[in-house]
Amino acid sequence: RTLKIGLIPGDGIGKEVIPAGRRILEALPASLGLKFDFIDLKAGWETFQEQGVALPEETVSVLKSDCDGALFGAVSSPTTAVKGYSSPIVALRKRLDLYANVRPVKTVVSAPKPIDMVIVRENTEDLYVKEETTRDTPQGKVAEAIKRISQRASSRIATIAGEIALRRQNIRAAGAPSIHKGPLVTITHKSNVLSQTDGLFRVTAREALTAPRFADAGVKIEEQIVDSMVYKLFRQPEAYDVIVAPNLYGDILSDGAAALVGSLGLVPSANVGEGFAIGEPCHGSAPDIQGKGIANPIATLRSAALMLEFLNEEQAAAKIYAAVDANLEEGKLLSPDLGGTATTEEVVQDILRRL
């Protein structure tokens, strides 16, 4: 099977880590029978400055018609609002209907306080519909934004969260070391204040997750109000397996969870739609370390693996995860965000060697 993969480095360290993602895919053992074609694509702040658009139509159409998946690096935002500029990744998620943002947050197994959770973030609506207006009043400007929650999007995000919980359970059943006893999905919302919008998310997610295929497989459901979820995330992170949340809460929770494992540089994500996935490291463009060659490539390598999982190449994904974990378990070649002194290149080589 040949997979066509779009490569969208974007800005900042995106340009330093996306090539690492390409290299690990190319280095996968031939025995897996996987080949890759790569297509370089543009998006981001630099692209905006060159072309006047942050997400060129060509990028969208090539992804739609020619690609099986993609790797997206990061984009810089201008420091003040710039007319016509808006985040290309937010737009891509909507244009390609990549309705789920999946963010596994996991320590190595031997960590003193092991954590192993996945945050499943709705990726198309909530405040990210970006419908905003501003009016002038005698007391000054008043701006409003729409938070939109639909039954349809809530149901499908909860369903994929349930599926991920089942898949994780199957991997555990196959003997993988684990801190969890059974599959658990925690629904996060703020329905004590937003009874209609978050109330709809809550009720719909509950309904989807009580479907027989989840209930029969023992998937447990729990709820947490978002503020209390953040509190619990830090007090007892080991208690969580799969967390499902509307877009904005998911954005916040996944950065919070990343803090628990020591560095955003470790945390991958995948933007998942029907038969398509974009891997995306969670760390952003990191202008402070850009060009120094010290960005942690692990979030991108894991994002490449996560993309492969959602393209049904779980064996190939497992190889990458294992090579990354071996590097981390040994702990000798680590990038500066993890307290080490290794360069991006050294970390990549160490991981390729373990593949």
Added chain:
Amino acid sequence: RTLKIGLIPGDGIGKEVIPAGRRILEALPASLGLKFDFIDLKAGWETFQEQGVALPEETVSVLKSDCDGALFGAVSSPTTAVKGYSSPIVALRKRLDLYANVRPVKTVVSAPKPIDMVIVRENTEDLYVKEETTRDTPQGKVAEAIKRISQRASSRIATIAGEIALRRQNIRAAGAPSIHKGPLVTITHKSNVLSQTDGLFRVTAREALTAPRFADAGVKIEEQIVDSMVYKLFRQPEAYDVIVAPNLYGDILSDGAAALVGSLGLVPSANVGEGFAIGEPCHGSAPDIQGKGIANPIATLRSAALMLEFLNEEQAAAKIYAAVDANLEEGKLLSPDLGGTATTEEVVQDILRRL
């Protein structure tokens, strides 16, 4: 001076901690020249079940016309949406125009990783305007909520945040031990996605905080996108002094910050308006420990002190803070949330003794 204080225990452990708040006010040394009149008031889920309203008009009117301040315990929310019920504290904040929610999060000075920050949360708008609608579509229900951000509310919340930063700086200048070098206000928003609403908050807050009285006193301004703020909160909490945020982010950040000091049972808040303040522990009604007599009274005692601060009784407030800190520094009589075995009553007595 006689202060009239409304007491609104609400539900759950609210009934166990608010009496402690009353007792510490009554126990303040006579030399301070402060007297208190207390007025018992109702609100909450039990009140709703008795009277059909969660916030009786009488409670609002007595607070408005007879009181200088109040202590609010906690309210339980029904587990599923109940027609006509909505959170009385959210309503009170709006009805009394208590525009700032101030939440100091602080370890004892001798903590291995000392933290000393205040989260200043806008308290009247954002998604808390609770303007929601739901419609049926061929794809199912779609619900929308309004997020409203005004220049007026953003300006006054940033201004009070600046004032709090100055006040903290003055206390440090007077010789209090501190982990901070100078006053810093961190503006939190998500203007990379919400360019109009959060963009307005950001620009307005910046403007308010660059006023000469802040700039001349050396108040520094920093910005953090809310997801990255949560990340930083956990990675380098010692870096933050005053954090100012729109309502919902402030709600989430203050619970997150509470996790850093070990227990929500330690964290006070004050809902502050012009010449009026309601002290409110951050912990909620905690049905799991209700009636056991083991609720931590410290959040309420500190909330009483915080209320006094905003009623310009800083000396009295300082006495309460010192008594609480002495109890915590000694660490002998601690409630179970802090790993101790003391009852609410034992903790209260220990603190009263130190007053």
